[in-house]
Amino acid sequence: MEDMLYLMNSLWVMVAAILVIFMIAGFIMLEAGSTRMKNAGHIAGKTAFTFGLASLVFWAVGFAFIFGGNANFFVGMTDFFYSGADLELGLSSTVFFVFQLAFAGIAITIALGGFAERAKLSVYVLFTILFSALVYPVVAHWIWGGGWLAEHGKQDFAGSTVVHLTGAMAALAATILLKPRIGRFNKDGSANAIHGHNQVFTSLGVLILWVGWFGFNAGSTVSVDAGFFGFVALNTQLAAGAGAVAALIISWVVLGKSDIPTILNGALAGLVAITASCAFVDTWAAVVIGLIAGVLVFYGAKLMEKLGIDDPIFALSVHGIPGIWGTLSTGFFATPELATVGQPGLFYGGGFAQLGVQAMGVFVSGAFAFVASFVILFIIKKLLGGLRVSEEEEIMGLDISEHGTYGYPEVFADNQSKAAGK
Template sequence: MNTIFLMNSLWVMLAAILVILMQGGFILLEAGSTRMKNAGHIAGKTIFTFGIASLAFWAIGYGFIFGHGNAVIGLSDFFYSGYDIKGLEVSGAVYFLFQLAFAGISLTIALGGFAERGKLSVYIIFAVLFSILVYPVIAHWIWGKGWLSTLEQQDFAGSTVVHLTGAMAAFAGTIVLKPRIGKFNKDGSANQIHGHNQVFTALGVLILWIGWFGFNAGSTITVKDSFFGFIALNTNAAAAAGAISSLFISWLHSRKADIPTMLNGALAGLVAITASCAFVETWAAVIIGLVSGIIVVYSMKFFEKIKIDDPIFALSVHGTPGIWGTISTGFFAAPKLAATVGIGKAGLFYGGGFSQLAIQILGVAAAGVYAFAISYIILKIMKGILKGLRVSKREEMIGLDISTHGSYGYPEAFHKHKFEKSAQSQVFEEAAQ
């Protein structure tokens, strides 16, 4: 066993840990972005759905991506048993864990569209089916020697494979489940349902930002030539630019520096650079991030206008920036970097013509349509079998913490509220007598 094999394995193991730790970032982000009465539920479902995804990916999902098969799907290597992979200078078990972490992130994004109203059974069943029928198919097309891989679509770490796929599944979820109670008025106007803790949200974004260095830089799968450092540089530049541009656009519209919008801008920059981080120069990474920060603001406004209730903004943070980030390599891919990675051609702005741009657009369209269509069909079938996907109105009103799990995420706060209400009622009753 040579030194480079050991170093690669350690690097990819560290990257896998960082990506799995991103689940903690999502817990804080989603819990902080929703209401207190659902905080415990959101934290808990993130853990158990990652557990479901882990087993489904081990049994079938990994084989569908990387197994020997055809241009559409892999058909071998099910129930992965830890063997090393021919042609890779890295431990096979470590590589499996790294790929599993990506599948878990895509599922978490998808389930964000169900927030504050989905039944527990829906999370469980959809987690299994998404981890087998949705994510692995698209990952095979682009990363597993599928038809988009043959065309050399440039998606280095998953703007399309991970983020757009998850966002389109979330889109299907928001449509089938319909908006939360009180989100929209009869005249079509929207009410703001604020998250309960901006500190949680900000800390979640910071954890995700750090985890993204494992997400993008770890996708080199090697320490050779220290190329991972350049990818980390691009990743950070895009995130910073996204945060700044979204904050500026928010202030321009409302004369207020909206914190959730700025946080979403940082995430949008991270999502967009995920596809292009290995293909573009750093100045281009800044532009990609700046555009992402603008896109996310107007995307949030657009989806609210068409009455799509997206509680954690999965569509606006992971969907539209995922599209932009994937397409951006068709403009900005530098010849030297494309040659270094060995995928695709130079972008339009480097004289590469429209061919790579066309491939990027094709890949986005195919993956987006497939993820949405299959997720929508799955949910419609589940709706019929389960006699609905949503909890009852009463359960939604009192919150999923108590109605689904029998305990509050913030028991002291709710017990105090209950005590105060009881005391007030007693005073009113005594006054009435």
């Protein structure tokens, strides 16, 4: 029976890892559809490439910094260039490695959303290496690798803080240093909408991410024992649905129309928020968490716009703000029966203790991710003589300026022919 459980755990986590890796396809569709046609090929290509690059960095140093032994205050210090050493986890260690690699890939993909439509390809390359080596692993070690936040009982089952907030804070650093896209804001501070070119792509991307999230959350049980992954999956689905419904309602009430990008972002916000708490809360709480996340994503996007922050992929309003809310939510809703990490939440007689730990984790992790990413990008800016493509290159689009061809060559070839009078 022990051998059978080992094999079943390994198989389940491998399936979950594949689901998480396939989320990269969701991000490709989401980001390409949310940006302009002239940048679609660039968005798709750099997303696939940076995931591959992040995988090599994770193999070399990332996994060791998170889960390695001889740990110091920041990171672990063994298992560099991981070669399959047995970690005695109750499943295949190499399967666990691939699963964790997938999470690292998602974190950098979220972070790079803040660079969209204006950053040099070389900046993507350098930042991917340094973020995957020096930023994500540190936060992951603190919470998942037995670090100091884990010792305080920080609850983050599948990564509202570790993956989503960390990626969002890196995206914030990028948006500040890169500054807004040409035409996004007027001199008086008022905003101009820059619409994505394909809402069907965006919708399909969200659906792919939604399905992949069952690997993200339910897979984090890393076990089939007692079928608990089914409960985690149920909470995940309920929160996503509630987020979409809340976003539809709030956009309809405020705007007078049910805005499609807002509805899609609401579903993602619900997923982001429940990621921390999916194993610690009852189903009714999952619905509440998703509903609040759906409202927060709408007003979060409005806040970013008011602050003059150009966030093309909504990394901050989808992954940042809901990531904070989702992390804090366990401090309210974690039940005594489900709180296998930390303590029960405020509404279950646990007082403010767990909420305080959650708030501390959000602040410290978010601040570290932002400051470290800002410093890295500032150094890259000095080394490369700037982070951003030229104004001419941005206007013509990164497809042609960075790669020499368009993602939609027939469309742009026709336009160029017409402009030339042919």
